[in-house]
Amino acid sequence: xxxxxxxxxxxxxxxxxxxxxxxxxxxxxxxxxxxxxxxxxxxxxxxxxxxxxxxxxxxxxxxxxxxxxxxxxxxxxxxxxxxxxxxxxxxxxxxxxxxxxxxxxxxxxxxxxxxxxxxxxxxxxxxxxxxxxxxxxxxxxxxxxxxxxx
Numbered sequence: 001x002x003x004x005x006x007x008x009x010x011x012x013x014x015x016x017x018x019x020x021x022x023x024x025x026x027x028x029x030x031x032x033x034x035x036x037x038x039x040x041x042x043x044x045x046x047x048x049x050x051x052x053x054x055x056x057x058x059x060x061x062x063x064x065x066x067x068x069x070x071x072x073x074x075x076x077x078x079x080x081x082x083x084x085x086x087x088x089x090x091x092x093x094x095x096x097x098x099x100x101x102x103x104x105x106x107x108x109x110x111x112x113x114x115x116x117x118x119x120x121x122x123x124x125x126x127x128x129x130x131x132x133x134x135x136x137x138x139x140x141x142x143x144x145x146x147x148x149x150x
Contacts, residue, residue: 023113033138035102044149072137088145097135
């Protein structure tokens, strides 16, 4: 999974570098959770620097049943997540983090060239199976537990 997003980021970066010399590049990447389990998780909302632009936030310090701490990339949270950065929150959503998880990654790149034809590229990839290397949570509802994560 990490290889998928890393490869996607490298491809988008290479396209941007080549096109930046002669035009403008517009990118859009969307991750959609197709299969997973409905969960309620508690953790801290933090910004996530994603080179693909697909995720902007993560839920950190999430304890599993064995007490191990982990994190989830958050998708489809809308503007609510921006208001909760640094807060301890409870999030209800669909998690793709196990063998029954399935996500779809859709990317669109448009290059507007000054001295040539414009180009558009669209890719769609689907990942099924064990996603433990990169757990993803499709956010339905966010509730603040307290205003700080300490």
